[in-house]
Amino acid sequence: xxDEATVRRYRRLLHAYPGWHRHRYGPDLLTTxxxxxxxxxxxxxxxxxxxxxxxxxRTRVRVRGAGWLLxxxxxxxxxxxxxxxxxxxxxxxxxxxxPTRARAVAVAGPLLPAxxxxxxxxxxxxxxxxxxxxxxxxxxxxxxxDPARGGVVLEWFEVPHRAAPLADAGRYLSGHGWRVRHDAxxxxxxxxxxxxxxxxxxxxARHPDDVTVHVLPIPPTTAYVLATVGxxxxxxxxxxxxxxxxxxxxxxxxxxLAALVLLVVAVLGTLPAAGLDLLAxxxxxxxxxxxxxxxxxxALARPLGACGALALGAVLLLTVRRRPRTRVTA
Amino acid sequence: xxxxEPTFLVLTALAGPPLHGYAIMRAAAELPGGMxxxxxxxxxxxxxxxxxxxxxxxxxxxLGGGRVRRSYRLTGSGATALRAETARRRDLLxxxxxxxxxxxxxxx
Numbered sequence: 001x002x003d004e005a006t007v008r009r010y011r012r013l014l015h016a017y018p019g020w021h022r023h024r025y026g027p028d029l030l031t032t033x034x035x036x037x038x039x040x041x042x043x044x045x046x047x048x049x050x051x052x053x054x055x056x057x058r059t060r061v062r063v064r065g066a067g068w069l070l071x072x073x074x075x076x077x078x079x080x081x082x083x084x085x086x087x088x089x090x091x092x093x094x095x096x097x098x099p100t101r102a103r104a105v106a107v108a109g110p111l112l113p114a115x116x117x118x119x120x121x122x123x124x125x126x127x128x129x130x131x132x133x134x135x136x137x138x139x140x141x142x143x144x145x146d147p148a149r150g151g152v153v154l155e156w157f158e159v160p161h162r163a164a165p166l167a168d169a170g171r172y173l174s175g176h177g178w179r180v181r182h183d184a185x186x187x188x189x190x191x192x193x194x195x196x197x198x199x200x201x202x203x204x205a206r207h208p209d210d211v212t213v214h215v216l217p218i219p220p221t222t223a224y225v226l227a228t229v230g231x232x233x234x235x236x237x238x239x240x241x242x243x244x245x246x247x248x249x250x251x252x253x254x255x256x257l258a259a260l261v262l263l264v265v266a267v268l269g270t271l272p273a274a275g276l277d278l279l280a281x282x283x284x285x286x287x288x289x290x291x292x293x294x295x296x297x298x299a300l301a302r303p304l305g306a307c308g309a310l311a312l313g314a315v316l317l318l319t320v321r322r323r324p325r326t327r328v329t330a
Numbered sequence: 331x332x333x334x335e336p337t338f339l340v341l342t343a344l345a346g347p348p349l350h351g352y353a354i355m356r357a358a359a360e361l362p363g364g365m366x367x368x369x370x371x372x373x374x375x376x377x378x379x380x381x382x383x384x385x386x387x388x389x390x391x392x393l394g395g396g397r398v399r400r401s402y403r404l405t406g407s408g409a410t411a412l413r414a415e416t417a418r419r420r421d422l423l424x425x426x427x428x429x430x431x432x433x434x435x436x437x438x
Contacts, residue, residue, distance in 0.1 A: 025376070025377065027397050027398040029351065029373050031350075031393060031398065032352045032369050033369050034397075035351070039352070039356075051370065052369070055371070056370070058370070251381050252381075
């Protein structure tokens, strides 16, 4: 006869198996393990218990046949979605205050061309309007669709050409305590939680320059770190959800097949935005890194993303709430 | 496609009266040329085989304390699949036996 402590120990070990497997086979698998332990005490060794956990974890990640493709895409979609979510949340929890227009003009004054800028945008929040009719239509449903880095953007078109505007600006800013980096077209300078991005599309002796000055809070490094962590968690979570949905669908219950169809919709819906989020996370080390949620700037991704998110919610409801049963045919 | 060894052993063990989980493990180990199956391997095979309709649950005994003991049996499709695999292995065995018989020992 098996003692209660052994039963409890096996019950705990069986938590390594996914929920769908525990509901379908758990009570029977427990009996089999106890039968084996009773017949052969060696079957209850530490090694055998480790094997139970390993088998359970393998069952969580196992995907059969062509299902690996859906699981891989679900993993990518999960990685991008969680990277975007973690990046967005941590960005606005840690970013410094946006500068006013007066402050921006004060710090960047000597860099600004003479005259009134052609474009003058001030954004002090997480969002700015897109101006696209599709964006405007979607705003009622999805909120303002263009999360932005905030700050003051001033643009001058066709100003008189200068020989080396970035080099001059770099020397000036370095001399005033800014940390400066630049490439052929763009200069980035950081000081005391504030950043200046100066972009010059240089013409030549006969063609004028276009100059853009963006003064904004320094993009927080934490956002990229947490977005990377979110990507790793989402990668694993996406694979595990897909593996569970595929495993359950093999038994062809209507709800499980519906969950599989919804998962395909969810993956196809979220993948474009999620892919762009992942690219943005990968741009963290570049001169002008994209915010980690940049995928959601992509107009086509937003309605798709909304459908995908709804479908994913339905998948989770169907797989988490519904408990599979084993049919007895006797 | 060739059947994996654990699958073949489970189907062979079930080619008879219905068996419960531990009885299948014991039968698979006691078959000539058989091997011990871990419970995890057995239930992975049972999940796949029941989904494919090759094996079904024949009965369920409630043991109390949230435990059950299910017995499993081969379906008609399962018997067909086992026959086909057995024939494939028999043909392969015959070819191997013939080739080995024709094999001359190399001179030292």
